[in-house]
Every structure is written in C-alpha cells, then in structure tokens.
Amino acid sequence: MYICKVQGKCVSTIKDEHLKGCSLITMQRLNKTKGPVGEMLVAVDTIGCSVGETVLVTRGSGARAVLGAESPADMVVVGIVDTYDCN
Amino acid sequence: MYICKVQGKCVSTIKDEHLKGCSLITMQRLNKTKGPVGEMLVAVDTIGCSVGETVLVTRGSGARAVLGAESPADMVVVGIVDTYDCN
Amino acid sequence: MYICKVQGKCVSTIKDEHLKGCSLITMQRLNKTKGPVGEMLVAVDTIGCSVGETVLVTRGSGARAVLGAESPADMVVVGIVDTYDCN
C-alpha cells in the first residue's frame, strides 16, 4: 500500500455508473521524511478524509475488494493514518 | 486512477475480436500543475471523449470490470473530468 | 495498453506447458514521437506480427483474457497498429 497526502478533489459529472456517488480525491505519495513524491494520483475515498490528511491507499484488485467487483476503481483510500515512522 | 489528457487516436484494423468496435485513444497523464507527464498510454474510450479533453482513466482488472471479463483491455476511460485541484 | 515496436524474437525450449506453441516477441514501447522508450519487454504474439511492426499490447489479467485463465502470460499482442497520433 501507499501512504499518501490528500491534496484536492476531482469532479467528474460524466462518468462510469459504478463511480456515481463516489468521492474522488487527488493525492501524492509521501516518502520516509513525510514529503510528497511521485506523480499525482486519484483514488475513491470511502473513509471520508479531508484535504491535508495522510491516508493509506490500496491499488488494483484490492481496491475492488472494497467497492465491489463491478467497480472500475483501481485506487481506494482504506484508512486515515494517525502516525507512521520509517527509519 | 490517473487523470490524463486525450492527445490522439490509435487505429488498428487487425486486432483481438473483443476490441472490435472499441475506440482507442492515446493520452498522457497530467500532473499537479496540469502539465503532461510520463509516457504515452492507450485506453479504450467508452465515454465518448474528444482530443484535448481531460479524462479519468482506470487500469488493470478495473478496466475489465467496465468492458467485461473477456475484454483484453488494461486501460479504460471512466469519466470526463470537469475540474481537479491538487495543492 | 502500450503501443510497441516489435524488435525481435525470444526462443525458449524449456518452458511452462501453457506457453508451448506460443510465439514470443521482444519489443519496446513507442513514445509520442514514435521513438522507442523504456526497457525491453516480451509478449506472446497471437496476431502474427513481424519484426519492425507497430503493435498494441495489453498487460496483466487482460493478457490472460486472450490466452485463457491457465496461461501464465502477462503481456500479449492484441492488435497491429495502422496509425496513431499523440499531440
């Protein structure tokens, strides 16, 4: 999984029916020293996180385990991170 | 998921039967500052997007959730992005 | 999916039974300006392409949708590209 920082929202009116009602957030991965790294990513938020929060994100079929097999999502927020260390 | 900019078309007459009738678009990912980044990618467009539009793209088994299990596609457009921010 | 240029063959006599009879090609991805980019990749060719041709390649479970669930292939050629543009 990735630890990411929620950095914004993505609004899409015309979208796949199985994404209707899903909140889409933009984010970047965080590295060992808690700085943003890598390119912007988009995930479905099922936890109710806010911009600025640090979250745990899963990818691929793990994402669809959360939302159901008919969901096309390939990234989902699966937790709000209280703390992490990486030395 | 990725936010991408539609940049062109891919035409393939000889192709897998489960891709017949599918519109194939070329695209690049967009970064936080709305610039293109990374290598060219190809997706099946089920939404009806046009060149120059910003779209939401899913990958892997999520793509096949949209097109059906027999589809070989590994990238599919699942939405047209109205707006996004990433700060 | 990726657009790739077929660059050669891979010969493997001792291989998984579900790859027996499969033609294995080597390739590189093509970028927006039609130049090769990234590392060498290997795919199963089910279309009958030749060295020098431009092809459409799918990855992961999409590849096994073409060859069958028991195939171990994770990359398959799913089309010969007539033309593509990416501006």
Add this chain to the structure above:
Amino acid sequence: MYICKVQGKCVSTIKDEHLKGCSLITMQRLNKTKGPVGEMLVAVDTIGCSVGETVLVTRGSGARAVLGAESPADMVVVGIVDTYDCN
C-alpha cells in the same frame, strides 16, 4: 517479489474493516548490495517481523491470496529472509 527492510510502523485507527487487527509496517526495497532503494511502501505483516529485519514481500492479488479475497491489502510480508545473494 521484493526483498525489503522493515523500517517502521504505520498506525491507522480509522480504516477498512478488513484491515482491523492487521499490523502495518513501513519498508523499503533492498538492492543487490543490500542497500535501501526506491520509495517507502506499506505492507500487512502476517509473519510477525520486527523493525530492522529483512523480509520477502508479495504484491497485488498474491497478497490477497494470503489474507483472503475480501482483504483490500495489495502488499503482504510472506517471509523473513535468512540470507540472499545477487551477483
């Protein structure tokens, strides 16, 4: 799979129900010369490893083969590495 060094813990109180009770570790991949490389990753630890240990990590649907199909995890520790060489 990857060989990784366990470098810390990730604490997440608000998380997906299928991650409840799972121990989340932070880690980095190790390279041929046993140095850390690449970005920080997070895995579910089912083996009981400790910070500083070298572990074997699997990704994607392989991770869910360990934890069950309803688990959203996409990275799981599947072994403690005694030794490895890579010349």
Add this chain to the structure above:
Amino acid sequence: MYICKVQGKCVSTIKDEHLKGCSLITMQRLNKTKGPVGEMLVAVDTIGCSVGETVLVTRGSGARAVLGAESPADMVVVGIVDTYDCN
C-alpha cells in the same frame, strides 16, 4: 514478461505455507544489449534454473496461474531462454 538473469538465491525459513518447498531466486532484468538493468527482483523457480542462466519471468496473476490460486507468489520463472534478439 521480462527476460532476466538469475543472479543468486534467497533463503527464507519462516515463510507463508504456500511458499514452503519453493525455490526462490534473485535476478535482474536484461535489456536489449543483454546487460542487467533495474532493481533486484525475486521469483519462484518452477523450471529448475541455475545462477547465470537467462530466464523468462511472468508477474501478477499470471504467476499464480502457474502455482495455483492459493500461492502468494507474484513472480515466477516460466522458461529458460535459449536465445533472444532485440534490434
């Protein structure tokens, strides 16, 4: 798939039950000019290859098609490469 060079062994006594009895090899991808590239990877060897040999490796669910759905492996050797060219 990747073409890789077998570069060593990984020994793990404490590991997932479905990896018991599996031979774990370390490797690096080979590029067009037959040189090692990218980071060290680990695969399950079902073919019986030796250090120094050139092998064909599959990833993700393709790997589990070889070892069975309960296997957590995400990389498996599926062939010994006799020759390859990539021009």
